[in-house]
Amino acid sequence: MKIWAHRGASGEYPENTLLAFEHAIKQNADGIELDVYQVEDEFYVWHDRVIPLFADTLIWQLTKHQVQQVQLHHKQHIPTLAEALQAIAGRVEVNIELKRIADVTALVQVIEQAVRQTTPAESLLISSFNHHYLAQLAQSGSNWRLGLLTASSPLDMAFTCNAMAVYSIHFDVNCLRPEDIELAHRLGLKVYVYTVDRQSELQWLKDWGVDGVFSNFPANARAFIEQL
Known part of the structure; x- marks a missing residue:
């Protein structure tokens, strides 16, 4: 069962930072999940819709200069997607979750640049709750793996997943x-589950045959799974 570090080793370090990503790699995570918003013409790794320093403003309404001002714990900053991919440098898989993107074509260009420099294309998995983004990527010819995020048990799983070749x-x-x-596996899909930190949940998810979990504590999840 694959262990994805949810926003890096976010249970111990500031989430979605280069520090959290580096420690996820040190903790032998199979992959790192990170979140991306577009701000002006840049793509930043951040999860929430707001940044505490600018709590009255949605992140995509800020300027790049404002985002760059933000200082996080452990002397961390909000990295760009390009920075994050360069830092990870293909050492583990990367799941890029798209939060709010104004220009998917520009995003594709950033990822393509990373692939040319440091990031093997086969290490990338692009996911989103916004399935329109996935449809655009499927039509872009990029051929990166796509992951469909859902907070439900969808009635139309087969139709939706087949339509975008996820x-x-x-x-x-x-x-x-x-x-x-069972249905996902019949469709040839991998099944990944979020967010899993309890040992009891890791146990029954392994018993059920899921392919991977997203965990805030990848070292703990790895240690527990390996002793089952």
Whole structure:
């Protein structure tokens, strides 16, 4: 079962920072999940819709200069997607979750540049709750693996996943059913589950045959899975 470091080793270090990513690699995570918003013509690795320093303004309404001002714990900053991919440098897989993107074509160009420099294309997995983004990527000819994020047990899983030729489906642990896993596997999809830190959940998800989990504590998840 694959262990994805959810926003890096975010249970111990500031989430979605280069520090959290580096420690996820040191903790033998199979992959790192990170979140991306577009601000002006740049793509920043950040999860929430707001930044505490500018709590009355949505992140995509800020300027690049404002985002660059932000200082996080452990002397970290909000990295760009290009910075994050360069730092990870293909050492583990990377799941880029798209939050709010104004220009998918510009995003593709940033990722293509990273692929030319440091990041093997086969190490990338692009996911989103916004399935329109996935459809655009499927039509872009990029050929990166796509992951469909869902917070439900979808009635139309087969139709939706086939329409975008996705590689994986990412379920909320709270709504996953064994039947969903069986159907996804029949469709040839990988099943990844978020966000899983409890040992009891790791146990039954492994028993159910999921392909991977997203965890805030990748070292703990790895240690528990390996002793099962």
